[in-house]
Amino acid sequence: MSFEDDETPCTYVGSFPKGFGYGPEEAEIEGPVNPGEEKPRILLMGLRRSGKSSIQKVVFHKVSPNETLFLESTNKIVKDDISNSSFVQFQIWDIPGQIDFFDAAFDSEYIFGGCGALIFVIDAQDDYMEALSRLQMAVTRAHKINESIKFEVFIHKVDGLSDDNKIETQRDILQRATDELNDAGMDNIHLSFHLTSIYDHSIFEAFSKVVQKLIPQLAVLENLLDIVISNSKIEKAFLFDVVSKIYIATDSSPVDMQCYELCCDMIDVVIDMSCIYGVRDIFLSRARDDGAFDNESASFIKLNSGTVLFLREVNKHLALVCILREDGCENRGIIQYNFKCFRAAIQEVFVARNKQANKSTGHPQMDLLVNGQNDDELDSDETTQTNGGAMASGHGLLNGSLLQDDD
Amino acid sequence: MYITEKRITSSLVTWEMNAIISLCHFCELHGPKILFCTQPFRPQEPRNLYGDDLETNIAHRLKSVSVAPNPSADAHSTPIFSTGSKDQCEGCKSVQTGYVSTDEDAQVSYVSTQQPYNPEVFARIRQACIRSLSSEVCPGREGPIFFGDKQCGHVLSYTFYIPDNQARGMHRWYSILIVMMDKIYLLNSWPFLVPHLRIVIENLQKKASKVFDQEEAKCPQRPLRLGAVVDPNNFIKQRGGNKPARSLQELTGDKSVFRMLHVAFLWILKACGNRITETLLEAPPTEDTIIDMEKQEETEEGFIKLFTRKADDFDSPHEQKESEMRPMEDKELDHTICETEVEDPLAPVVKNLRHLRKILESSNFLSLAHHVVVGNQVIVSGQQRPLVKSILETLKSFLPKGCCRVIPYSNKYEESWKCNFLGLSPEVQLSQHVTSSELFVHIEILPKLNILPLKEVETPLNSWSGPESDASDPDFDGDTRLDDFQFKMSSTVTLPPRVPTVLTRMLMALQNKNLSSEVVNAVFTCLKEEWMNKVKVLFKFTKAGGNRNEEETKKLLQIVGAREEDKQLLKFWITGLSMQYRQHILSTSSHSYKS
Ligand SMILES: Nc1nc2c(ncn2[C@@H]2O[C@H](COP(=O)(O)OP(=O)(O)OP(=O)(O)O)[C@@H](O)[C@H]2O)c(=O)[nH]1
């Protein structure tokens, strides 16, 4: 028996296909958007042993929760690049709990300057008074350096707490933390609280919400999802990052934890099936090592509860997962068709974002993509119009496409 | 009292902070911590002030430090760590007071304590400790890296882990830091330091692995940790996770582990200091300097170097120190001549060339010099070792260092390919074989009392064309110690009638009474360097160009300003070229063949 720990913290491999992580980006349509632009940063902070590294490993590297019992204490900042798709591009910095990075020995301007969100992890199974004072300190100092940081507090390891205890703990922490901020005259800072545990889906859920706040196109995506479900008799739709199983957008109806878990399980099933039976060219698949998730990945699963799950690949890293009633899927053709439109729209959002961000992408692939689309449409004016439509309402595009498409 | 103590320690430390070794640890509870720190002290100052013994002095100082911790040092530790004094667990501790070892000869004490007690040094080491364990990234995680700057010092940091089955990751991170202010020195010492640090580290790891395996056999961690059920109703039990780290003694199962580290660190400091001596160069190195450097390289690591040239003397103190430290390595030194003798300061010796000229008389001196510069073997035999040695030593200044191969005193004849300067005991008889086949000049030092009839061996000494000088030299007039000796010179070689150009110039310098001996030395250096440059041209010409005929060589000699009578000298001096130059020429010339 050996307890060989992973040597490089960011390439942990469990039973999960090796390359099916966030390896070096292939030049796909959603390649790096703005080469010069810094990726937004998510900092994981908190006292030693609060569970920061565990969260990062479980969410982004498929480490099984039990395996985190053998993680070593982190001694330096571990930077993990998550650049899987056009929308989800960020870095996660796991900050060791023993060290005060506001100390003069470190460049706190650098650490907090480019930071999009700060997640502060509090071990709910331990005495959290020290953690709260550290939270207070971190929040005020980081805010001073960078006003746009979003602060997220993970009340973590709640699997060890009874339900009553959970609520009580959350209430207590929320109360104390906001009181302290108010006392310090920092009541303009907003803290969001999440109850999390690596032993269930709560950590993925919480992380999804953190990530969504960093996606500027979130409103457009949500809008598109709303259009899809209303036009296809779908009850709930998630746009998933397949690797991490965090959802980067969902429609505007409230999220039910069980629905979310159901969708996560569906992704697992599809990936497992594809790995075993879906590999067509074994050598190619091995070379790419992508878990056989490709542009034909799709699945309908009917449950005994009369619910149907539907999954479809959107791009290399994203999948649309929907929940619908049995009777809603009578007309699969329409669903399939609307999905195509949805997919095209997503890509257009991406192109639009690109154009907006920097006129000359400096990326041959990018330029090719833009030109290619223009060729298809023949009339470039029309393209801009359609784009504008997609951005504005989305409805026009879907309906318009319905009429135009000959397939 | 406390104030004075502090003042002394600080003046001491800043005075002698050339290298400090420390062991650091990343504690799961407290982050990076300095565990153990070894530094050298030169004791002169306190000894002068107090007149008391160094050892008690330092012990006293250590005690005062441990009783009343330096407040400023404490202030340094607070900002980085979350809390103050409760931030101490077994894992962050090493020794209560410390260890002191004194090197009587070198007048240096090596002191090991948990932390340096000088606040400035403490801040520096602490900074290095944090960088080493918490920000610098070492590819492969374990291994040596270099970082630092002028203010904080330059650091060699060797990171490694020690297995510990109580640790969260089943191991703990440590690093050994060597902090120096001199970057060049540190980087030059790298090839020495890294392998020796590795030995120390592997020793620690081996011990700890044994302990780890025993503990695992008794109580395997994996099922234990996986089996710890989380019970929502008494979750407070879970808090046990913050148990304090264990000490290095416990992890290695070795109570005296820090004593071992003290000895290892002080050895590294000392040996590293002996390894490199600094030479200040004011100009491009002369051929002689390069030869000196090559010789050093060759002796320092024993006999590893591929290009071994025979070392010409074995009596430099540096080499002897090395041989004491690593007795088995310097086999080269195990030579008959190496036996140390207490030299009588009153023993008659020859002080310099002018002195020698006076003793030998101009004509003999001239022919002797001529023999020397063209490479004939010079044998000096006599009862008085110091005298023999001093004559050889004096004569060496006629030649570039690379041409001198000296055996200062021997009890049997050594062939000329082994040495061109040979000291012999008078009992040795030169065999017929030697006198007939070797090119040598023999100087016998005989007591004046039993004057033998002057008998010339084989060829009488030739006539020479140097100007005569009057024998009276004010410098040596008072010295009568050599009056009891007579010097007999004989040779098997007929010298060519004309003296090499460079020798003529050297002799002119010697004769000019207006020049002090320092100036004469400088003139010699210049002349030798000038002619070594011609030698280089000749060497390059013959090696780089393939076969050259007589005519071409003659033309070349004309160009560099050498005449027929210099040819023999040039040929001999080629053997004195530094390895560095030879290799350079040979590699570049073989390159030019290809292109
Ligand atoms: N019960 C429970 N244990 C958890 C959870 N998350 C993490 N842990 C445990 O908490 C311990 C510490 O986790 P780490 O992720 O290494 O802690 P960290 O915050 O990275 O600590 P440092 O690196 O020292 O700053 C591990 O033993 C994990 O198994 C959780 O959600 N529930």
Ligand SMILES: [Mg+2]
């Ligand atoms: Mg960690």
